[in-house]
Amino acid sequence: MSLTPERHTELKRLAIQLRRHVVESVHYAGAGHLGGPMSAAEMLVALYFETLNIDPEKPRDENRDRFILSKGHCSIGLYSVLALRGYFPIEELKTFDAIDSRLQGHPDMGVLPGLDMSTGSLGQGLSPGLGMALAAQLKKQNFHTWVMVGDGDSQEGQIWEAAFVAARYGLDNLTAILDWNGLQQYGWATDKGYDANDRLAPQDNPGERWRAFGWHTIDVDGHDFDAILDAFAEAKSHTGQPTIVIAKTIKGKNISYMENDFAWHSKPVTDDDLKQAQDELAAQEATL
Numbered sequence: 001m002s003l004t005p006e007r008h009t010e011l012k013r014l015a016i017q018l019r020r021h022v023v024e025s026v027h028y029a030g031a032g033h034l035g036g037p038m039s040a041a042e043m044l045v046a047l048y049f050e051t052l053n054i055d056p057e058k059p060r061d062e063n064r065d066r067f068i069l070s071k072g073h074c075s076i077g078l079y080s081v082l083a084l085r086g087y088f089p090i091e092e093l094k095t096f097d098a099i100d101s102r103l104q105g106h107p108d109m110g111v112l113p114g115l116d117m118s119t120g121s122l123g124q125g126l127s128p129g130l131g132m133a134l135a136a137q138l139k140k141q142n143f144h145t146w147v148m149v150g151d152g153d154s155q156e157g158q159i160w161e162a163a164f165v166a167a168r169y170g171l172d173n174l175t176a177i178l179d180w181n182g183l184q185q186y187g188w189a190t191d192k193g194y195d196a197n198d199r200l201a202p203q204d205n206p207g208e209r210w211r212a213f214g215w216h217t218i219d220v221d222g223h224d225f226d227a228i229l230d231a232f233a234e235a236k237s238h239t240g241q242p243t244i245v246i247a248k249t250i251k252g253k254n255i256s257y258m259e260n261d262f263a264w265h266s267k268p269v270t271d272d273d274l275k276q277a278q279d280e281l282a283a284q285e286a287t288l
């Protein structure tokens with residue numbers, strides 16, 4: 001996939017804007033998840049601005065591509081990219097997590113057009129994705145279904161039930177994306193100073209496991225737009241099997257004090273935190 005230099009810069013700018021909306025919305029709400037949306041930022045931009053066949057004016061179009069955020073706690077990342085793509089006004093991000101908002105802490109498809117599934121209880125996103133892809137196969141529809149899973153999310157057995165069935169039906173219209181940031185809510189034993197009784201991260205080689213379940217796998221740097229877009233194109237064109245893009249990422253990416261620190265999985269953002277994040281993002285934008 002060759003992006004023009006201008007388009008490449010534009011996508012990078014969108015990822016910076018997404019990160020800014022995440023940190024500002026969580027600051028405003030006084031609660032929310034940060035590390036996971038930051039690790040997924042480039043992939044969300046690559047999906048919503050380059051890959052998905054969607055029209056914000058027709059969020060329920062039967063032939064649209066579907067996207068499910070199985071790691072639903074990262075909702076503010078998804079809301080930010082939906083707002084940037086024009087599904088609803090950017091201003092609405094200020095209502096994030098408020099009691100009567102359409103932007104609930106975890107995505108609620110019943111109130112927000114543009115969401116293809118309600119998620120938040122980990123492990124449940126791949127199963128509806130499998131159902132959508134299977135329905136498309138049976139009805140001979142052409143849309144593609146994408147599901148983003150987390151590495152913590154993938155500790156749930158239901159992910160593997162869905163993985164098995166998707167391969168059984170040869171669902172090449174289904175792509176999973178693993179946001180492999182190496183951390184979940186409380187980290188794992190290999191993280192800074194955290195002693196989890198020597199429990200090791202369960203996914204030291206996720207590709208091996210997905211291949212054993214019958215999936216095509218693609219390894220990628222989850223912050224590199226060219227690599228991500230190449231991987232997404234390969235995932236769409238691969239036939240006979242579902243594909244998983246295994247994206248190595250950094251939790252909290254591009255906010256220095258959040259990077260690789262599980263404490264920033266979910267945490268209120270103070271005024272000082274906000275200022276530092278905004279300054280860092282502005283400096284990144286100035287180098288584009």
Ligand SMILES: Cc1ncc(C[n+]2csc(CCOP(=O)(O)OP(=O)(O)O)c2C)c(N)n1
Nearest residue numbers: 036073120121122150151152153183184185
């Ligand atoms: C069934 C279930 N158990 C526990 C939680 C609480 N929880 C929310 S996020 C999270 C960790 C998720 O880690 P991961 O999937 O790696 O997400 P990321 O690192 O991308 O934020 C946990 C345990 C939950 N939402 N659902």
Ligand SMILES: [Mg+2]
Nearest residue numbers: 151152183184
């Ligand atoms: Mg994780």
